[in-house]
Amino acid sequence: MNTVRDVYEYINAFAPFYTAESWDNSGLLVEAKGAEIDKVLIALDITTDVVEEANEIGANLIVSHHPVIFEPLKRIASDDVVYQLAKHDISAICAHTNLDVAxxxxxxxxxxxxxxxxxxxxxxxxxxxxxxxxxxxxxxxxxxxxxxxxxxxxxxxxxxxxxxxxxxxxxxxxxxxxxxxxxxxxxxxxxxxxxxxxxxxxxxxxxxxxxxxxxxxxxxxxEQVVLQPLAEKLRKAFPSLCIVCSQREGDPVQYQ
Ligand SMILES: [Zn+2]
Structure with missing residues:
Protein backbone atom coordinates (compact mmCIF):
# COMPACT_ATOMS: atom_id res chain seq x y z
CA MET A 1 0.00 0.00 0.00
CA ASN A 2 1.28 3.47 -0.86
CA THR A 3 1.02 6.53 1.32
CA VAL A 4 0.58 10.25 0.75
CA ARG A 5 4.19 10.65 1.90
CA ASP A 6 5.40 8.23 -0.83
CA VAL A 7 3.81 10.41 -3.52
CA TYR A 8 5.16 13.56 -1.88
CA GLU A 9 8.70 12.11 -1.81
CA TYR A 10 8.44 11.02 -5.44
CA ILE A 11 7.42 14.50 -6.60
CA ASN A 12 10.06 16.01 -4.33
CA ALA A 13 12.72 13.94 -6.10
CA PHE A 14 12.08 15.38 -9.59
CA ALA A 15 10.58 18.78 -8.64
CA PRO A 16 12.07 19.55 -5.22
CA PHE A 17 9.72 21.61 -3.09
CA TYR A 18 12.63 23.73 -1.82
CA THR A 19 12.99 25.15 -5.34
CA ALA A 20 9.55 26.81 -5.10
CA GLU A 21 9.54 30.62 -5.05
CA SER A 22 9.64 32.20 -1.59
CA TRP A 23 6.15 33.72 -2.06
CA ASP A 24 4.69 30.36 -3.09
CA ASN A 25 3.02 27.75 -0.91
CA SER A 26 3.81 24.38 -2.46
CA GLY A 27 3.92 21.11 -0.55
CA LEU A 28 1.73 18.66 1.32
CA LEU A 29 -0.82 21.28 2.31
CA VAL A 30 -3.61 19.04 3.61
CA GLU A 31 -2.69 15.78 5.29
CA ALA A 32 -5.69 13.63 6.10
CA LYS A 33 -5.67 10.94 8.71
CA GLY A 34 -5.05 7.43 7.43
CA ALA A 35 -1.90 7.79 5.38
CA GLU A 36 -2.58 4.90 3.00
CA ILE A 37 -4.04 5.76 -0.39
CA ASP A 38 -5.31 3.85 -3.41
CA LYS A 39 -6.66 6.52 -5.75
CA VAL A 40 -5.22 9.90 -6.77
CA LEU A 41 -6.95 12.71 -8.67
CA ILE A 42 -4.78 15.16 -10.66
CA ALA A 43 -6.02 18.69 -11.31
CA LEU A 44 -4.74 22.19 -12.00
CA ASP A 45 -6.84 23.68 -9.19
CA ILE A 46 -8.58 22.24 -6.16
CA THR A 47 -12.05 23.69 -6.56
CA THR A 48 -15.22 22.50 -4.84
CA ASP A 49 -16.07 20.62 -8.08
CA VAL A 50 -12.72 18.83 -7.97
CA VAL A 51 -13.12 17.88 -4.29
CA GLU A 52 -16.61 16.58 -5.08
CA GLU A 53 -15.21 14.57 -7.97
CA ALA A 54 -12.45 13.12 -5.74
CA ASN A 55 -15.01 12.17 -3.13
CA GLU A 56 -17.31 10.55 -5.70
CA ILE A 57 -14.57 8.45 -7.28
CA GLY A 58 -13.05 7.57 -3.89
CA ALA A 59 -9.73 9.39 -4.35
CA ASN A 60 -7.96 9.98 -1.05
CA LEU A 61 -5.32 12.31 -2.49
CA ILE A 62 -5.50 15.24 -4.91
CA VAL A 63 -2.28 16.39 -6.58
CA SER A 64 -2.76 19.89 -7.95
CA HIS A 65 -0.59 22.56 -9.52
CA HIS A 66 -2.03 25.64 -7.82
CA PRO A 67 -1.86 25.79 -4.02
CA VAL A 68 -5.15 25.07 -2.26
CA ILE A 69 -3.98 27.34 0.56
CA PHE A 70 -2.17 30.47 -0.56
CA GLU A 71 -3.03 33.40 1.68
CA PRO A 72 -3.07 32.59 5.41
CA LEU A 73 -6.49 31.19 6.36
CA LYS A 74 -8.18 33.48 8.86
CA ARG A 75 -11.51 31.68 9.00
CA ILE A 76 -12.96 28.59 7.39
CA ALA A 77 -16.55 27.74 6.45
CA SER A 78 -18.28 24.58 5.27
CA ASP A 79 -18.22 25.67 1.62
CA ASP A 80 -14.45 26.27 1.64
CA VAL A 81 -12.40 23.66 -0.20
CA VAL A 82 -10.04 23.08 2.72
CA TYR A 83 -13.01 22.33 4.98
CA GLN A 84 -14.38 19.93 2.37
CA LEU A 85 -11.03 18.16 1.96
CA ALA A 86 -10.84 17.66 5.73
CA LYS A 87 -14.46 16.54 5.90
CA HIS A 88 -13.88 13.82 3.31
CA ASP A 89 -10.39 12.85 4.58
CA ILE A 90 -8.74 13.83 1.30
CA SER A 91 -5.11 14.95 1.32
CA ALA A 92 -3.70 17.61 -1.01
CA ILE A 93 -0.21 17.90 -2.47
CA CYS A 94 0.30 21.12 -4.42
CA ALA A 95 3.31 21.35 -6.73
CA HIS A 96 3.33 24.89 -8.06
CA THR A 97 6.46 26.91 -8.86
CA ASN A 98 8.68 23.88 -8.12
CA LEU A 99 6.85 22.06 -10.94
CA ASP A 100 7.11 25.10 -13.24
CA VAL A 101 10.89 25.17 -13.13
CA ALA A 102 11.68 21.42 -12.97
CA GLU A 223 -0.46 24.89 -17.75
CA GLN A 224 -2.89 22.02 -18.17
CA VAL A 225 -0.36 20.40 -20.53
CA VAL A 226 1.46 19.11 -17.44
CA LEU A 227 -1.45 17.09 -16.04
CA GLN A 228 -1.43 13.99 -18.28
CA PRO A 229 2.38 13.63 -18.26
CA LEU A 230 2.35 14.00 -14.46
CA ALA A 231 -0.33 11.32 -14.19
CA GLU A 232 1.76 9.08 -16.46
CA LYS A 233 4.88 9.59 -14.33
CA LEU A 234 2.94 8.72 -11.17
CA ARG A 235 1.39 5.63 -12.81
CA LYS A 236 4.87 4.34 -13.68
CA ALA A 237 6.20 5.04 -10.17
CA PHE A 238 3.13 3.64 -8.36
CA PRO A 239 1.63 0.84 -10.50
CA SER A 240 -0.78 -0.20 -7.75
CA LEU A 241 -2.31 3.28 -7.44
CA CYS A 242 -5.24 4.35 -9.61
CA ILE A 243 -4.30 7.78 -10.98
CA VAL A 244 -6.83 9.86 -12.90
CA CYS A 245 -6.97 13.41 -14.25
CA SER A 246 -9.99 15.50 -13.36
CA GLN A 247 -12.82 15.27 -15.87
CA ARG A 248 -14.65 18.22 -14.33
CA GLU A 249 -12.21 21.07 -14.50
CA GLY A 250 -11.76 23.07 -17.66
CA ASP A 251 -10.72 26.49 -18.88
CA PRO A 252 -12.70 29.06 -16.87
CA VAL A 253 -12.21 31.55 -19.73
CA GLN A 254 -14.77 31.65 -22.51
CA TYR A 255 -14.41 33.37 -25.87
CA GLN A 256 -17.20 34.67 -27.99
ZN1 LIG B 1 -0.60 28.86 -12.79
Missing part, protein backbone atom coordinates in the same frame (compact mmCIF):
# COMPACT_ATOMS: atom_id res chain seq x y z
CA UNK A 103 12.97 19.28 -15.82
CA UNK A 104 9.85 17.50 -17.04
CA UNK A 105 7.72 20.21 -15.43
CA UNK A 106 5.19 22.67 -16.86
CA UNK A 107 7.54 24.72 -19.04
CA UNK A 108 9.53 21.78 -20.32
CA UNK A 109 6.34 20.03 -21.39
CA UNK A 110 4.91 23.23 -22.87
CA UNK A 111 8.05 23.63 -25.00
CA UNK A 112 7.76 20.03 -26.22
CA UNK A 113 4.04 20.41 -26.92
CA UNK A 114 4.83 23.35 -29.21
CA UNK A 115 7.32 21.10 -31.00
CA UNK A 116 10.36 23.18 -30.10
CA UNK A 117 13.81 21.73 -30.72
CA UNK A 118 17.07 22.45 -28.89
CA UNK A 119 15.15 23.45 -25.76
CA UNK A 120 17.18 25.61 -23.38
CA UNK A 121 16.51 27.48 -20.12
CA UNK A 122 14.99 30.94 -20.66
CA UNK A 123 15.93 32.43 -17.29
CA UNK A 124 18.26 29.93 -15.55
CA UNK A 125 17.96 29.69 -11.77
CA UNK A 126 20.89 27.33 -11.25
CA UNK A 127 23.38 25.25 -13.21
CA UNK A 128 21.26 22.07 -13.07
CA UNK A 129 18.60 23.06 -15.59
CA UNK A 130 16.15 24.76 -13.21
CA UNK A 131 14.76 27.68 -15.15
CA UNK A 132 11.89 30.08 -15.49
CA UNK A 133 10.55 29.35 -18.95
CA UNK A 134 12.26 27.66 -21.87
CA UNK A 135 13.40 28.73 -25.32
CA UNK A 136 13.84 26.67 -28.47
CA UNK A 137 13.33 26.61 -32.22
CA UNK A 138 10.58 25.41 -34.49
CA UNK A 139 11.62 22.96 -37.19
CA UNK A 140 10.61 25.44 -39.86
CA UNK A 141 9.99 29.16 -39.86
CA UNK A 142 6.25 29.84 -39.77
CA UNK A 143 4.35 32.99 -40.58
CA UNK A 144 2.53 34.49 -37.65
CA UNK A 145 -0.95 33.23 -38.61
CA UNK A 146 0.25 29.64 -39.06
CA UNK A 147 2.11 29.80 -35.75
CA UNK A 148 -1.00 31.07 -33.91
CA UNK A 149 -3.04 28.25 -35.45
CA UNK A 150 -0.53 25.68 -34.31
CA UNK A 151 -0.45 27.08 -30.73
CA UNK A 152 -4.27 26.93 -30.62
CA UNK A 153 -4.28 23.37 -31.91
CA UNK A 154 -1.48 22.04 -29.71
CA UNK A 155 -2.76 23.65 -26.51
CA UNK A 156 -6.47 23.17 -27.24
CA UNK A 157 -7.27 26.90 -26.86
CA UNK A 158 -10.71 28.10 -27.93
CA UNK A 159 -9.12 31.48 -28.49
CA UNK A 160 -5.99 33.47 -27.74
CA UNK A 161 -4.87 37.08 -27.70
CA UNK A 162 -1.64 38.26 -29.21
CA UNK A 163 0.34 41.21 -30.37
CA UNK A 164 2.29 40.83 -33.57
CA UNK A 165 5.85 42.07 -33.11
CA UNK A 166 7.47 39.62 -35.53
CA UNK A 167 5.89 38.17 -38.66
CA UNK A 168 8.20 35.18 -39.23
CA UNK A 169 8.47 32.85 -36.25
CA UNK A 170 11.32 30.40 -35.68
CA UNK A 171 12.76 31.01 -32.22
CA UNK A 172 10.13 30.68 -29.49
CA UNK A 173 10.22 31.30 -25.74
CA UNK A 174 7.56 29.79 -23.47
CA UNK A 175 6.40 30.24 -19.92
CA UNK A 176 3.18 28.64 -18.71
CA UNK A 177 0.90 30.85 -16.62
CA UNK A 178 1.83 34.41 -15.70
CA UNK A 179 5.13 34.72 -17.57
CA UNK A 180 4.62 37.77 -19.78
CA UNK A 181 7.29 39.78 -17.94
CA UNK A 182 9.85 37.32 -19.39
CA UNK A 183 9.41 39.14 -22.71
CA UNK A 184 12.53 41.26 -21.96
CA UNK A 185 14.63 38.15 -21.34
CA UNK A 186 13.14 36.56 -24.48
CA UNK A 187 14.19 39.66 -26.44
CA UNK A 188 17.76 39.40 -25.10
CA UNK A 189 17.85 35.83 -26.42
CA UNK A 190 16.51 36.88 -29.86
CA UNK A 191 13.17 35.13 -29.56
CA UNK A 192 10.64 35.84 -32.32
CA UNK A 193 7.70 34.89 -30.12
CA UNK A 194 6.81 34.31 -26.47
CA UNK A 195 3.93 31.99 -25.60
CA UNK A 196 2.59 32.67 -22.12
CA UNK A 197 -0.53 33.96 -20.31
CA UNK A 198 -1.93 36.76 -18.13
CA UNK A 199 -0.40 39.52 -20.28
CA UNK A 200 -1.03 43.14 -19.36
CA UNK A 201 -1.42 46.13 -21.66
CA UNK A 202 2.02 47.62 -20.97
CA UNK A 203 3.78 44.29 -21.61
CA UNK A 204 1.92 43.84 -24.90
CA UNK A 205 3.07 47.33 -25.95
CA UNK A 206 6.65 46.53 -24.96
CA UNK A 207 6.56 43.18 -26.82
CA UNK A 208 5.56 44.96 -30.01
CA UNK A 209 8.30 47.52 -29.52
CA UNK A 210 10.85 44.74 -28.90
CA UNK A 211 9.76 43.00 -32.11
CA UNK A 212 8.39 39.93 -30.32
CA UNK A 213 5.05 38.33 -31.09
CA UNK A 214 3.54 37.80 -27.64
CA UNK A 215 0.94 35.04 -27.67
CA UNK A 216 -1.31 34.95 -24.62
CA UNK A 217 -2.77 31.45 -24.84
CA UNK A 218 -4.44 31.59 -21.42
CA UNK A 219 -3.39 30.43 -17.97
CA UNK A 220 -5.34 27.17 -18.05
CA UNK A 221 -4.25 26.12 -21.54
CA UNK A 222 -0.55 26.87 -21.02
Missing amino acids: QGGVNDILAHRLNLQNIQPLEPLDSNGLSLGRIGELNNTMDCAAFLDSVKKELGCSGLKYTQGCTQIKRVAVCGGAGASLVYRAAQLQADALVTADSKHNILLDAKKLGITLVDAGHYCT
Whole structure:
Protein backbone atom coordinates (compact mmCIF):
# COMPACT_ATOMS: atom_id res chain seq x y z
CA MET A 1 0.00 0.00 0.00
CA ASN A 2 1.28 3.47 -0.86
CA THR A 3 1.02 6.53 1.32
CA VAL A 4 0.58 10.25 0.75
CA ARG A 5 4.19 10.65 1.90
CA ASP A 6 5.40 8.23 -0.83
CA VAL A 7 3.81 10.41 -3.52
CA TYR A 8 5.16 13.56 -1.88
CA GLU A 9 8.70 12.11 -1.81
CA TYR A 10 8.44 11.02 -5.44
CA ILE A 11 7.42 14.50 -6.60
CA ASN A 12 10.06 16.01 -4.33
CA ALA A 13 12.72 13.94 -6.10
CA PHE A 14 12.08 15.38 -9.59
CA ALA A 15 10.58 18.78 -8.64
CA PRO A 16 12.07 19.55 -5.22
CA PHE A 17 9.72 21.61 -3.09
CA TYR A 18 12.63 23.73 -1.82
CA THR A 19 12.99 25.15 -5.34
CA ALA A 20 9.55 26.81 -5.10
CA GLU A 21 9.54 30.62 -5.05
CA SER A 22 9.64 32.20 -1.59
CA TRP A 23 6.15 33.72 -2.06
CA ASP A 24 4.69 30.36 -3.09
CA ASN A 25 3.02 27.75 -0.91
CA SER A 26 3.81 24.38 -2.46
CA GLY A 27 3.92 21.11 -0.55
CA LEU A 28 1.73 18.66 1.32
CA LEU A 29 -0.82 21.28 2.31
CA VAL A 30 -3.61 19.04 3.61
CA GLU A 31 -2.69 15.78 5.29
CA ALA A 32 -5.69 13.63 6.10
CA LYS A 33 -5.67 10.94 8.71
CA GLY A 34 -5.05 7.43 7.43
CA ALA A 35 -1.90 7.79 5.38
CA GLU A 36 -2.58 4.90 3.00
CA ILE A 37 -4.04 5.76 -0.39
CA ASP A 38 -5.31 3.85 -3.41
CA LYS A 39 -6.66 6.52 -5.75
CA VAL A 40 -5.22 9.90 -6.77
CA LEU A 41 -6.95 12.71 -8.67
CA ILE A 42 -4.78 15.16 -10.66
CA ALA A 43 -6.02 18.69 -11.31
CA LEU A 44 -4.74 22.19 -12.00
CA ASP A 45 -6.84 23.68 -9.19
CA ILE A 46 -8.58 22.24 -6.16
CA THR A 47 -12.05 23.69 -6.56
CA THR A 48 -15.22 22.50 -4.84
CA ASP A 49 -16.07 20.62 -8.08
CA VAL A 50 -12.72 18.83 -7.97
CA VAL A 51 -13.12 17.88 -4.29
CA GLU A 52 -16.61 16.58 -5.08
CA GLU A 53 -15.21 14.57 -7.97
CA ALA A 54 -12.45 13.12 -5.74
CA ASN A 55 -15.01 12.17 -3.13
CA GLU A 56 -17.31 10.55 -5.70
CA ILE A 57 -14.57 8.45 -7.28
CA GLY A 58 -13.05 7.57 -3.89
CA ALA A 59 -9.73 9.39 -4.35
CA ASN A 60 -7.96 9.98 -1.05
CA LEU A 61 -5.32 12.31 -2.49
CA ILE A 62 -5.50 15.24 -4.91
CA VAL A 63 -2.28 16.39 -6.58
CA SER A 64 -2.76 19.89 -7.95
CA HIS A 65 -0.59 22.56 -9.52
CA HIS A 66 -2.03 25.64 -7.82
CA PRO A 67 -1.86 25.79 -4.02
CA VAL A 68 -5.15 25.07 -2.26
CA ILE A 69 -3.98 27.34 0.56
CA PHE A 70 -2.17 30.47 -0.56
CA GLU A 71 -3.03 33.40 1.68
CA PRO A 72 -3.07 32.59 5.41
CA LEU A 73 -6.49 31.19 6.36
CA LYS A 74 -8.18 33.48 8.86
CA ARG A 75 -11.51 31.68 9.00
CA ILE A 76 -12.96 28.59 7.39
CA ALA A 77 -16.55 27.74 6.45
CA SER A 78 -18.28 24.58 5.27
CA ASP A 79 -18.22 25.67 1.62
CA ASP A 80 -14.45 26.27 1.64
CA VAL A 81 -12.40 23.66 -0.20
CA VAL A 82 -10.04 23.08 2.72
CA TYR A 83 -13.01 22.33 4.98
CA GLN A 84 -14.38 19.93 2.37
CA LEU A 85 -11.03 18.16 1.96
CA ALA A 86 -10.84 17.66 5.73
CA LYS A 87 -14.46 16.54 5.90
CA HIS A 88 -13.88 13.82 3.31
CA ASP A 89 -10.39 12.85 4.58
CA ILE A 90 -8.74 13.83 1.30
CA SER A 91 -5.11 14.95 1.32
CA ALA A 92 -3.70 17.61 -1.01
CA ILE A 93 -0.21 17.90 -2.47
CA CYS A 94 0.30 21.12 -4.42
CA ALA A 95 3.31 21.35 -6.73
CA HIS A 96 3.33 24.89 -8.06
CA THR A 97 6.46 26.91 -8.86
CA ASN A 98 8.68 23.88 -8.12
CA LEU A 99 6.85 22.06 -10.94
CA ASP A 100 7.11 25.10 -13.24
CA VAL A 101 10.89 25.17 -13.13
CA ALA A 102 11.68 21.42 -12.97
CA GLN A 103 12.97 19.28 -15.82
CA GLY A 104 9.85 17.50 -17.04
CA GLY A 105 7.72 20.21 -15.43
CA VAL A 106 5.19 22.67 -16.86
CA ASN A 107 7.54 24.72 -19.04
CA ASP A 108 9.53 21.78 -20.32
CA ILE A 109 6.34 20.03 -21.39
CA LEU A 110 4.91 23.23 -22.87
CA ALA A 111 8.05 23.63 -25.00
CA HIS A 112 7.76 20.03 -26.22
CA ARG A 113 4.04 20.41 -26.92
CA LEU A 114 4.83 23.35 -29.21
CA ASN A 115 7.32 21.10 -31.00
CA LEU A 116 10.36 23.18 -30.10
CA GLN A 117 13.81 21.73 -30.72
CA ASN A 118 17.07 22.45 -28.89
CA ILE A 119 15.15 23.45 -25.76
CA GLN A 120 17.18 25.61 -23.38
CA PRO A 121 16.51 27.48 -20.12
CA LEU A 122 14.99 30.94 -20.66
CA GLU A 123 15.93 32.43 -17.29
CA PRO A 124 18.26 29.93 -15.55
CA LEU A 125 17.96 29.69 -11.77
CA ASP A 126 20.89 27.33 -11.25
CA SER A 127 23.38 25.25 -13.21
CA ASN A 128 21.26 22.07 -13.07
CA GLY A 129 18.60 23.06 -15.59
CA LEU A 130 16.15 24.76 -13.21
CA SER A 131 14.76 27.68 -15.15
CA LEU A 132 11.89 30.08 -15.49
CA GLY A 133 10.55 29.35 -18.95
CA ARG A 134 12.26 27.66 -21.87
CA ILE A 135 13.40 28.73 -25.32
CA GLY A 136 13.84 26.67 -28.47
CA GLU A 137 13.33 26.61 -32.22
CA LEU A 138 10.58 25.41 -34.49
CA ASN A 139 11.62 22.96 -37.19
CA ASN A 140 10.61 25.44 -39.86
CA THR A 141 9.99 29.16 -39.86
CA MET A 142 6.25 29.84 -39.77
CA ASP A 143 4.35 32.99 -40.58
CA CYS A 144 2.53 34.49 -37.65
CA ALA A 145 -0.95 33.23 -38.61
CA ALA A 146 0.25 29.64 -39.06
CA PHE A 147 2.11 29.80 -35.75
CA LEU A 148 -1.00 31.07 -33.91
CA ASP A 149 -3.04 28.25 -35.45
CA SER A 150 -0.53 25.68 -34.31
CA VAL A 151 -0.45 27.08 -30.73
CA LYS A 152 -4.27 26.93 -30.62
CA LYS A 153 -4.28 23.37 -31.91
CA GLU A 154 -1.48 22.04 -29.71
CA LEU A 155 -2.76 23.65 -26.51
CA GLY A 156 -6.47 23.17 -27.24
CA CYS A 157 -7.27 26.90 -26.86
CA SER A 158 -10.71 28.10 -27.93
CA GLY A 159 -9.12 31.48 -28.49
CA LEU A 160 -5.99 33.47 -27.74
CA LYS A 161 -4.87 37.08 -27.70
CA TYR A 162 -1.64 38.26 -29.21
CA THR A 163 0.34 41.21 -30.37
CA GLN A 164 2.29 40.83 -33.57
CA GLY A 165 5.85 42.07 -33.11
CA CYS A 166 7.47 39.62 -35.53
CA THR A 167 5.89 38.17 -38.66
CA GLN A 168 8.20 35.18 -39.23
CA ILE A 169 8.47 32.85 -36.25
CA LYS A 170 11.32 30.40 -35.68
CA ARG A 171 12.76 31.01 -32.22
CA VAL A 172 10.13 30.68 -29.49
CA ALA A 173 10.22 31.30 -25.74
CA VAL A 174 7.56 29.79 -23.47
CA CYS A 175 6.40 30.24 -19.92
CA GLY A 176 3.18 28.64 -18.71
CA GLY A 177 0.90 30.85 -16.62
CA ALA A 178 1.83 34.41 -15.70
CA GLY A 179 5.13 34.72 -17.57
CA ALA A 180 4.62 37.77 -19.78
CA SER A 181 7.29 39.78 -17.94
CA LEU A 182 9.85 37.32 -19.39
CA VAL A 183 9.41 39.14 -22.71
CA TYR A 184 12.53 41.26 -21.96
CA ARG A 185 14.63 38.15 -21.34
CA ALA A 186 13.14 36.56 -24.48
CA ALA A 187 14.19 39.66 -26.44
CA GLN A 188 17.76 39.40 -25.10
CA LEU A 189 17.85 35.83 -26.42
CA GLN A 190 16.51 36.88 -29.86
CA ALA A 191 13.17 35.13 -29.56
CA ASP A 192 10.64 35.84 -32.32
CA ALA A 193 7.70 34.89 -30.12
CA LEU A 194 6.81 34.31 -26.47
CA VAL A 195 3.93 31.99 -25.60
CA THR A 196 2.59 32.67 -22.12
CA ALA A 197 -0.53 33.96 -20.31
CA ASP A 198 -1.93 36.76 -18.13
CA SER A 199 -0.40 39.52 -20.28
CA LYS A 200 -1.03 43.14 -19.36
CA HIS A 201 -1.42 46.13 -21.66
CA ASN A 202 2.02 47.62 -20.97
CA ILE A 203 3.78 44.29 -21.61
CA LEU A 204 1.92 43.84 -24.90
CA LEU A 205 3.07 47.33 -25.95
CA ASP A 206 6.65 46.53 -24.96
CA ALA A 207 6.56 43.18 -26.82
CA LYS A 208 5.56 44.96 -30.01
CA LYS A 209 8.30 47.52 -29.52
CA LEU A 210 10.85 44.74 -28.90
CA GLY A 211 9.76 43.00 -32.11
CA ILE A 212 8.39 39.93 -30.32
CA THR A 213 5.05 38.33 -31.09
CA LEU A 214 3.54 37.80 -27.64
CA VAL A 215 0.94 35.04 -27.67
CA ASP A 216 -1.31 34.95 -24.62
CA ALA A 217 -2.77 31.45 -24.84
CA GLY A 218 -4.44 31.59 -21.42
CA HIS A 219 -3.39 30.43 -17.97
CA TYR A 220 -5.34 27.17 -18.05
CA CYS A 221 -4.25 26.12 -21.54
CA THR A 222 -0.55 26.87 -21.02
CA GLU A 223 -0.46 24.89 -17.75
CA GLN A 224 -2.89 22.02 -18.17
CA VAL A 225 -0.36 20.40 -20.53
CA VAL A 226 1.46 19.11 -17.44
CA LEU A 227 -1.45 17.09 -16.04
CA GLN A 228 -1.43 13.99 -18.28
CA PRO A 229 2.38 13.63 -18.26
CA LEU A 230 2.35 14.00 -14.46
CA ALA A 231 -0.33 11.32 -14.19
CA GLU A 232 1.76 9.08 -16.46
CA LYS A 233 4.88 9.59 -14.33
CA LEU A 234 2.94 8.72 -11.17
CA ARG A 235 1.39 5.63 -12.81
CA LYS A 236 4.87 4.34 -13.68
CA ALA A 237 6.20 5.04 -10.17
CA PHE A 238 3.13 3.64 -8.36
CA PRO A 239 1.63 0.84 -10.50
CA SER A 240 -0.78 -0.20 -7.75
CA LEU A 241 -2.31 3.28 -7.44
CA CYS A 242 -5.24 4.35 -9.61
CA ILE A 243 -4.30 7.78 -10.98
CA VAL A 244 -6.83 9.86 -12.90
CA CYS A 245 -6.97 13.41 -14.25
CA SER A 246 -9.99 15.50 -13.36
CA GLN A 247 -12.82 15.27 -15.87
CA ARG A 248 -14.65 18.22 -14.33
CA GLU A 249 -12.21 21.07 -14.50
CA GLY A 250 -11.76 23.07 -17.66
CA ASP A 251 -10.72 26.49 -18.88
CA PRO A 252 -12.70 29.06 -16.87
CA VAL A 253 -12.21 31.55 -19.73
CA GLN A 254 -14.77 31.65 -22.51
CA TYR A 255 -14.41 33.37 -25.87
CA GLN A 256 -17.20 34.67 -27.99
ZN1 LIG B 1 -0.60 28.86 -12.79
